[in-house]
Amino acid sequence: MSETQLPPISVADVQRSVTETLDRLAPVIEPLGEAFAAEGFELALVGGPVRDAMLGRAHHDLDFTTSARPDDTERILKKWASTDRHGATWDMGRAFGTIGCRKGPWQVEVTTYRSEVYDPTSRKPDVDFGDTLAGDLGRRDFTINAMAVRVPGREVVDLYGGVVDLATRVLRTPGRPEDSFSDDPLRMMRAARFAAQLGFTVAPEVVEAMTAMADRISIISAERVRDELVKLVCAPYPRLGLTLLVDTGLADRVLPELPALRLERDEHHRHKDVYEHTLTVLEQAIDLESRLPGGGPDFVTRFAALMHDVGKPRTRRFVGDGSVTFHHHDVVGAKLTRKRMQALRFSKEEIEDVSTLVELHLRFHGYGTGEWTDSAVRRYVRDAGDQLERLHIVTRADCTTRNKKKAERLARTYDALEARIERLSEAEELAAMRPALDGNQIMEVLGLKPGREVGEAYKFLLDLRIDEGVLSEEEARQRLLEWWAAR
Template structure:
């Protein structure tokens, strides 16, 4: 088996060997080498204790050193190449940890062998190593074979592995999305049987795995695995709830399947790095996943076999906000995704009757910085199999976007303000600061959106007309 190995790894291996210590490249970098992918960061494990290898690492890492993981036996260093690129390494002493059943944080216990260290890793494809500098490949659990088959399997009994660290169940789902692998049946059965153990994992850790899954090349596969495993019932229950039972007498789409299609379509509508929605975009992907989560709560069976979901956009926005807050997403992500869910039906009225210029302005103004994402979510959500309807919808969206471009040439949508500011309103109406000034300002903003920019005298006349009519 041949390897193209980083020269820095071989150099570091020689430095450790000169001092009588073992060093091996482990985990993701080894897996990625076999997949012919380049890792940006290199993880090593060693027979040396941190106090023994710290001088070596400081000497090698002339451009940076850190020890935040010292209590776990981990030290890190960085070196900058001549071309300006950086190589970051982390070195950890062999481990044979003991886990508290009520916590996924191990009691750190140093081990004596590389094989023992590999046995405590999450999956066989991450339990391979390459000794440096002699380049001996170490694969005690058949990781290379599993990698070739695209299979996720734990090095030890999966129930023991997931009992030790339940977050590994989330990582299995994430690797389905990132690597396109399938979970081996015994491992999948263990996840289903042990989903309740995920309850001891912090919301932040769960969120981080969900984010990595959603930003992968195959987010749909990850979400489907999350639901099939039963993990979603605990960490994201609004998603499996989309699997509505369809009454044979009532007609509506399979909402879960529709959502999976919308995610695929939204990903396809992301742009290159210089476009308005560069891939991968977490906000758009979360909105695609959550845009219909209000449907189960709002489903009503109507006469004639029809089904309605009135106000599922507004209900879904509230549910979105609650779930993302529970997962400790940043407040701006919470706000943006909830607003996209709230607005995702807004465009549909345009298809029936093209809007006035004022309605177009309102759409752009209300969407704000989410305008490009909202249009992509709206396009992705149009999953009708009726070709004529699909073409009419796409044509209407194209037309609306062109009108926005045309209007933007005449006025700056991003800076739409009333033609009179707050100070002018107070002077003209003889008001002190207070709620009435806010009402007047809001009215003038509505007037501006309806009529476009007007001259100062016209704006003054409108303000006085509105005030007199109160």
């Protein structure tokens, strides 16, 4: 992983890729283009599918633009899809001129030529239908997304130099970036996202406009900002996008905890600052994602790695010998993470998962060279819950020391901890850790009705399970009665 721009692509390779991709898409783009042409309408493959075709990326979701209005589009698509008994159309995007359709393995969306502009104080765009392909392309976010292929016929339309920008891996806007970002401020977030997804650099004039207009992002809903942030974090090169957000000041508005880390020295003085350390931890966590059942990208793991040290600015203390401490930054960081994710409208489950990882990321350092008792290991597993594998990744990724021997020692120690967890899991089924008696049995033994006291008794037995391992039901009954008598 690196901030270095990826090497350029030759124009010849771009042309070859688009020819090969269009040949593969011919079974859908040619008959669909002919269906619209027969009704007197223009149709063009546009945006991401054209960009990806030039990059040699294959997928089955295709975006088209057309001179037809939504009613005509829907009529043509229904007829085209009717030859497939599983074919279907939908119109959830009708207000924006978009009709969707599925036929065989293909999913297409066809949108009427349009222009959309944000009122300076509005979070929602006003949509006007247009009459020309050129006008539609001119309103798009970046030149690499402002290319089209007319169908049928496969005429490539590139009015703004998108092919050259794609070949040289540069992100530019079709017109003045100030006008583009004024029309839709979310495009500033999209610039960072595309940089992260494609490994592109961003043109200086675009960076300048993003910096000058960062405050405009405030009119965009939290949900739309969140969605772009998730795509950025899950991209192949998230450092590129995050660095752009921080350098332009956008991060100050959408994720202020990240730029705040630039001011904090790492307590080990092994890194330029905690900000750089954090980006390195993120990249190292990505490298370990193969440990997860589904592989990567995994947003929860990546965002936990990104947020793991956000509590340091609030907890920094200078010691008399010149060193710096960040006591309890794990707990403070978990609270800040929870608050930020709530503001960005993440789900309760995502908030809980990420904040749990942030709060537990330091726990391993109390392990020393293996001094933990089996009870402590059980508590580690219990507290991590279903986030244990992600915690393994974040904890391992948090080691960014340049001291090779120290790094190897930490890795060996964590290997040993995982081995202990595995041994205890096999012997005691740690993943399903629960007391020997359930709630109904507790009520029967103690003669209780449902209530707070049953919960207290259950917690006592669970703590006993963690401290001493598996107990028989009879032993658990005896210990429960002794605890109850001594209350």
